Amino acid sequence: MTGREPDIGSLETEMNRGFLHILALALLEKDMYGYSMVKHIEGLGYRVEENTLYPLLRRLEKNGWITSKWDLSGDRPRKFYAVTAAGRALRAGLLEVWKNQNRILDEIRKENANVQ
Amino acid sequence: MSNKLEAYLEEISHFLSGRAEREEILSEIRSHILEKAASEHGGTGDAAIDKAVAAYGAPRRVAERYVDDRPIIAPAYKRYLFRYTSLVFAIHAALTVLAVFLKKELVLFPLLYIPRLGVFDALMYLPAAFLTDLGVVTVVLYFITQSGKDVKLPWPKFGVDLDDVKPPTKSFWVSRVATAFGAVIMLAITDFALYLFARHHTIFFVNLNWNDPRPLFTPGAGRRLSIIVIAMFAVSTMALLIKLFTRSRWVDVASNAVSLGLVGFLLNTPFDDLFAVKIAEDILPKLKYAAKFTLLFIALMITIDLVKHLVLIGRRRLAKT
Numbered sequence: 001m002t003g004r005e006p007d008i009g010s011l012e013t014e015m016n017r018g019f020l021h022i023l024a025l026a027l028l029e030k031d032m033y034g035y036s037m038v039k040h041i042e043g044l045g046y047r048v049e050e051n052t053l054y055p056l057l058r059r060l061e062k063n064g065w066i067t068s069k070w071d072l073s074g075d076r077p078r079k080f081y082a083v084t085a086a087g088r089a090l091r092a093g094l095l096e097v098w099k100n101q102n103r104i105l106d107e108i109r110k111e112n113a114n115v116q
Numbered sequence: 117m118s119n120k121l122e123a124y125l126e127e128i129s130h131f132l133s134g135r136a137e138r139e140e141i142l143s144e145i146r147s148h149i150l151e152k153a154a155s156e157h158g159g160t161g162d163a164a165i166d167k168a169v170a171a172y173g174a175p176r177r178v179a180e181r182y183v184d185d186r187p188i189i190a191p192a193y194k195r196y197l198f199r200y201t202s203l204v205f206a207i208h209a210a211l212t213v214l215a216v217f218l219k220k221e222l223v224l225f226p227l228l229y230i231p232r233l234g235v236f237d238a239l240m241y242l243p244a245a246f247l248t249d250l251g252v253v254t255v256v257l258y259f260i261t262q263s264g265k266d267v268k269l270p271w272p273k274f275g276v277d278l279d280d281v282k283p284p285t286k287s288f289w290v291s292r293v294a295t296a297f298g299a300v301i302m303l304a305i306t307d308f309a310l311y312l313f314a315r316h317h318t319i320f321f322v323n324l325n326w327n328d329p330r331p332l333f334t335p336g337a338g339r340r341l342s343i344i345v346i347a348m349f350a351v352s353t354m355a356l357l358i359k360l361f362t363r364s365r366w367v368d369v370a371s372n373a374v375s376l377g378l379v380g381f382l383l384n385t386p387f388d389d390l391f392a393v394k395i396a397e398d399i400l401p402k403l404k405y406a407a408k409f410t411l412l413f414i415a416l417m418i419t420i421d422l423v424k425h426l427v428l429i430g431r432r433r434l435a436k437t
Contacts, residue, residue: 034144035151050152051173054144055181058137070143076150076160077143 020048020056022098025091028066028083037081057081065090118165121149124175131179141182145172189254190261196269197253198427204249209419212238212245213412235383235412239376242419246426292360299356306349309342318342322393330393337390341382348378365425372422379415383408 023046027037034054041048060066065087071078083091125142132138149168150160157164172178189197208228215222215230216238222230233241260267312319318331318338331338355371387404395403 033151034148035155039155049173050148051178051181054141054148058141058182076154077147078151079144079147 018094018098020052021060022091022094023048024053024056024060025065025083025087025094028081028087031080031082033071033078033080035078060087118162118169120162120166120169121146124169124172127175128179131176132182135182145178148172187261189257193257193261193269196271197250197257198430199271200253200256200269201246201250202423202427204253205246205423206420208245208249209242209416212242213416216412217409235415236380239380239415246423291363295356295359299353299360302349302353302356306346306353309346309349313342313346319345332392333390334392337385338392341385344378344381344385348375351375351378365429368425369422369429372418372425375418376415376422379411379418383411383415 023041024037027040032040034050034057038048038050038053057066057068061068061081063086064084066081066083068079068081071080125146128145129138129142132141135141149165149172152171153160153164153168157167208230211222211228212230212233216233216235219232221232222228230241231237260269309319316329316331317335318333319342320332320338321329322332323330333341351371351374355367358367387407
C-alpha cells in the first residue's frame with residue numbers, strides 16, 4: 001500500500017504547539033516583550049510567527065502561567081511578559097514529558113538499529 | 117500614524133468583534149508592528165510601517181488565532197446532525213402530508229406549526245421545513261457542544277440512518293450499463309407515449325383495441341394529464357442519459373425537483389368531470405381519495421430521495437473541507 005505524500009509542514013505545526021509552550025515559558029525566565037522574543041528565537045535558528053506568539057502568550061497569561069505589564073517609558077509602548085511560579089511548575093512538567101518522549105524515541109531507534 | 121496601520125487594526129477589530137480583550141489585542145499588535153518597523157525597516161514612517169503591516173498576515177487569519185478552537189458542533193456529534201435532521205424531517209413531512217390530506221392546520225406549540233396547505237403550497241413548504249429542521253438540530257447540538265458535557269445522544273440501532281447512506285460501490289462501468297439499459301427502456305416508453313399522444317391526444321385508455329381506442333378521461337383532462345405524465349417520462353429519460361456521462365448527484369436533485377413539480381400539477385388537476393366513462397357515484401369520492409393519497413405518497417418518496425441526495429452532497433462537501 002502506498003502512503004500519502006508526507007506533509008511535514010502541517011505535522012510540524014501540530015508538533016510545534018507543545019514546543020512553543022515550553023519555549024515561551026523557558027524564555028520568560030527574564031522579562032521580555034513580544035518582538036524581542038521573536039528576534040531571540042530567530043537568533044537561535046528557529047522561527048515563530050508573530051501572529052502565533054501573541055495569542056499563545058495571551059492563553060498562557062489567562063491561565064496564570066505568565067504575567068504582563070505595559071512599559072510606557074520608552075519611545076514606544078512595550079508589553080513585557082514574565083513567567084509565574086505556576087508557569088515554572090508547568091514548564092518543569094512539560095520538560096519531563098518532552099524528555100520522556102525523547103527517551104522513548106531513542107529506545108525505539110536503538111531497537112530498530114539492532115534489528116537491521 | 118500610518119493610515120494603513122489604522123485600517124489594518126480596524127479590520128482585525130472587526131473580526132474580533134464581541135471579545136472583551138479586543139483593545140488590548142490591538143495594542144499588542146500595534147506595538148509589535150511599530151517595533152518591527154523601527155528595527156527592521158528604518159523608522160516609524162508610513163513606508164516602514166506599511167512593510168511591517170504587510171508581513172504580519174491577513175486580518176481575518178490574525179483574528180482567528182485568538183478565537184478558541186472549540187467547534188460549533190463537536191466531532192462526536194457531527195453524525196447526529198444528519199441523523200436527527202432526517203428523523204425530524206421525516207416526521208415533519210408525514211405531518212405535512214396529513215395536514216394536506218385533512219385540509220387542516222396542525223399545531224404542536226411551540227415545536228411545530230403546519231398551516232392549512234394546498235398541494236402546491238406543501239411542495240413549496242417542504243424544502244423550507246427541511247432547512248428549519250436542520251437549523252433546530254444544529255442549535256441543539258451547538259448548545260450540547262458548548263455545555264462541554266459528555267452527553268450520550270440516543271439513536272436506535274435499527275433506526276433509519278440517512279447518514280450511513282453510502283455512494284454505490286459498484287464500478288462506474290457496471291452502473292453505466294445498468295443506467296444505459298434503464299435509459300433505453302425509458303426512451304422506448306417515452307416514444308410510445310408520444311406516439312399515442314400524437315395519434316389520439318391522450319395516453320390513457322380503457323381498452324387495448326388500437327383500432328377503436330376508448331379514452332379514459334375527457335378530452336381536455338386527458339390531454340393535460342398525458343402531457344404531464346409524458347413530461348415525467350422525459351425527465352427520467354433525460355436524467356438517465358445524463359447519468360451515463362456523470363455521477364453528479366445534482367442530476368438526481370434536478371430530476372427530483374422537476375418530478376415534484378409535475379406531481380404537484382397532477383395533484384392540482386380538478387377531479388370533477390375527469391372521466392370519459394361512467395363511474396358509480398359512490399365509488400367516485402373513494403377513487404378521488406385513493407388517487408390523491410397515491411400521488412402524495414409518490415411526492416413524499418421523491419422528497420425523501422431529494423433530501424437524501426442533498427444530504428449526500430452536503431456530506432461530501434463537508435468531508436472536503
